[in-house]
Amino acid sequence: MTIPSIPPAAYLIVGAILFAIGAIGVLTRRNGIIVFMSIELMLNSVNVSLITFSHALNSMDGILFVFFVMAVSAAEAGVGLAIFVQLYRTKETINVDEINLMRW
Amino acid sequence: MFEQNISIIFQWLIFLGTASFAILASILMVTRRNPIHSALFLIFTFLCTAVLFLLLESPFIAIIQVLVYAGAIMMLIVFVIMLLELEKELRSPLKISFSKGIGVLTVLLTMLGLFFAVFAGPKGASGEYTSEKVSQLGSIKVVGKLLFTEYLLPFEIVSILLLAAIVGAIVLVKPRPFGRE
Numbered sequence: 001m002t003i004p005s006i007p008p009a010a011y012l013i014v015g016a017i018l019f020a021i022g023a024i025g026v027l028t029r030r031n032g033i034i035v036f037m038s039i040e041l042m043l044n045s046v047n048v049s050l051i052t053f054s055h056a057l058n059s060m061d062g063i064l065f066v067f068f069v070m071a072v073s074a075a076e077a078g079v080g081l082a083i084f085v086q087l088y089r090t091k092e093t094i095n096v097d098e099i100n101l102m103r104w
Numbered sequence: 105m106f107e108q109n110i111s112i113i114f115q116w117l118i119f120l121g122t123a124s125f126a127i128l129a130s131i132l133m134v135t136r137r138n139p140i141h142s143a144l145f146l147i148f149t150f151l152c153t154a155v156l157f158l159l160l161e162s163p164f165i166a167i168i169q170v171l172v173y174a175g176a177i178m179m180l181i182v183f184v185i186m187l188l189e190l191e192k193e194l195r196s197p198l199k200i201s202f203s204k205g206i207g208v209l210t211v212l213l214t215m216l217g218l219f220f221a222v223f224a225g226p227k228g229a230s231g232e233y234t235s236e237k238v239s240q241l242g243s244i245k246v247v248g249k250l251l252f253t254e255y256l257l258p259f260e261i262v263s264i265l266l267l268a269a270i271v272g273a274i275v276l277v278k279p280r281p282f283g284r285e
Contacts, residue, residue, distance in 0.1 A: 020215035027207035059231030075269035
């Protein structure tokens with residue numbers, strides 16, 4: 001009797017659950033930095049799905065895409081955190097409900 | 105036969121352990137009030153997903169995950185949390201409102217939709233890079249070759265994007281208040 005190896009659906013379910021938790025964090029938390037960390041968690045869960053597809057379909061394209069997603073999220077981290085520091089200097093808060101500079 | 109079963113049993117144990125720890129740590133990340141605790145739980149989630157990448161036979165991405173996500177990006181976030189005085193946010197309780205409830209409900213419905221999509225299974229044309237071929241050639245060699253032939257244009261665009269991010273971050277944090285004309 002052989003035990004079946006781990007199906008790709010199991011990894012995809014883990015990715016879906018992590019994505020949902022990240023989305024809940026973005027929608028419910030009001031601290032800007034925790035919203036930012038939730039977005040990073042969502043990007044990471046999509047990486048899990050991409051690697052799973054790449055492994056299941058014998059392709060390298062998923063791995064290359066994960067590489068580019070990581071580069072984009074690193075750029076996003078640099079600029080986003082600089083914006084938070086500048087917002088804190090001018091408005092003394094990073095609560096996303098109180099930041100309404102662009103509202104008309 | 106027996107040795108194969110043992111290796112698959114260990115793969116299942118590692119998978120179930122890391123997956124449940126990743127989900128638990130991400131739930132704790134979303135619910136903690138102190139941002140430093142959230143950041144530490146997020147680092148733990150990233151390490152768990154790095155182990156999942158190792159189970160999926162992509163060691164290059166697992167190492168990059170630990171270096172870039174758990175190392176560089178989280179270090180940046182922890183530094184910014186330490187720079188900002190977040191005493192007021194720490195003292196304010198977590199508010200539960202009607203709109204947040206609707207948001208959570210929508211996300212849970214989306215998750216159910218994703219589950220239904222998952223059970224259809226990955227469909228598509230199978231590629232040429234089987235795991236035997238990749239392990240024979242070397243994972244990093246294959247990634248590097250593709251990066252400099254087929255994916256050369258996106259690679260160059262990413263380099264310009266990173267340069268723009270460096271310049272943008274420096275320009276943004278220059279000591280110059282927003283409101284002054």
